[in-house]
Amino acid sequence: MKTNFRDIQKIIDHIEINFDREITAHEIESISYYSYRNFQRIFFKLFNETISGFQKRLRLENAYKKLIYTEDSLSEIAWQVGYFNIQSFSKAFKKQYTVSPAEARKQKQDIFKEFIESHNADLKVEIKYKDAVSVYCKFIKAKDYNNAEIDVLWKEIEPDAELFEAAYGIIRDQPLITSHSHCRYGAAVTSNEVISGLVKNEIFGRKYAKFTHQGPYENILETYRSFYQSWLSGEKFLLDNSDVIEEYETAEITHIYFPLYE
Structure with a gap:
């Protein structure tokens, strides 16, 4: 079957919108018109990662952004990105980024330090x-x-x-x-x-x-x-x-x- 960009983008959009929950094989097959196994193969070829790996990465990246952009509590952020307890969220986050969620929030300035170092902020917002x-x-x-x-x-x-x-x-x-x-x-x-x-x-x-x-x-x-x-x-x-x-x-x-x- 010829790969159709519109079908691929449609299912990727669906995965991104629902990154905080498990996406079933039936959902992917009904949206993409590919078998789940075939879509997994296409997805890995395009993105060099599995569907579940892509979802996990989105969860943790969105959590990281929430940690540095917002004042939501760690437990609220864990729930928002699909983790049902703070322990499993903290374990996954530290494995990905080598720091705990609490440490990542405290080190917010350090994340941007090299990017903005010695830069003059003269901007109308x-x-x-x-x-x-x-x-x-x-x-x-x-x-x-x-x-x-x-x-x-x-x-x-x-x-x-x-x-x-x-x-x-x-x-x-x-x-x-x-x-x-x-x-x-x-x-x-x-x-x-x-x-x-x-x-x-x-x-x-x-x-x-x-x-x-x-x-x-x-x-x-x-x-x-x-x-x-x-x-x-x-x-x-x-x-x-x-x-x-x-x-x-x-x-x-x-x-x-x-x-x-x-």
């Missing part, structure tokens, strides 16, 4: 609610959000400049937590017509901390550094572990939306 937007998107694994891989994806989706009314980047992972080889980037565009090879999805629909990068996209990390420096220095809001959205207004202006904890 505003709190803004963004209405939901329907988009067509495609995700890739972009090692450490490598610009070259992202450029190739955009040339595939939008070979001619400004073909679509609006374009967005979906930053699904936190590269200071997620292994660089597993970082996922989604290119998303708005369209009134179905776009072959892309999956329809919805972005925004909540409150964000918005800031703007001005200049070439290859320098965007400097703006992220400014944001984290500002946030760690005492911004009075909590972040969420959901997707960060980049809105591409022009080649030199990118608005960045960090989801706020609700």
Whole structure:
């Protein structure tokens, strides 16, 4: 059977949304139209990890983000990501990151230290609610959000400049937590017509901390550094572990939306 990207992306989206519980073979077969065994093979070939390993990693990565972004208790976070007791959560977390959840929370500044070291935080941040937007998107694994891989994806989706009314980047992972080889980037565009090879999805629909990068996209990390420096220095809001959205207004202006904890 020929691998169908839309089917693959559909089941991956389902696994990501339901990362905090066991996904049954019946669910995967009914959504993907593949046998569970065949889909396991395809999934491992694409991502170099098993479905259960992928889910476990998502649970722990989301837990790590909650630990550093929010003030939720350890037991609340354990329950939110699918662990029914703090002991099993702490054991799995320490095995993955070599520190306990409590230690990870205390060491929040250390996680960002090298990334933002000696960086001047001069950035205007505003709190803004963004209405939901329907988009067509495609995700890739972009090692450490490598610009070259992202450029190739955009040339595939939008070979001619400004073909679509609006374009967005979906930053699904936190590269200071997620292994660089597993970082996922989604290119998303708005369209009134179905776009072959892309999956329809919805972005925004909540409150964000918005800031703007001005200049070439290859320098965007400097703006992220400014944001984290500002946030760690005492911004009075909590972040969420959901997707960060980049809105591409022009080649030199990118608005960045960090989801706020609700």
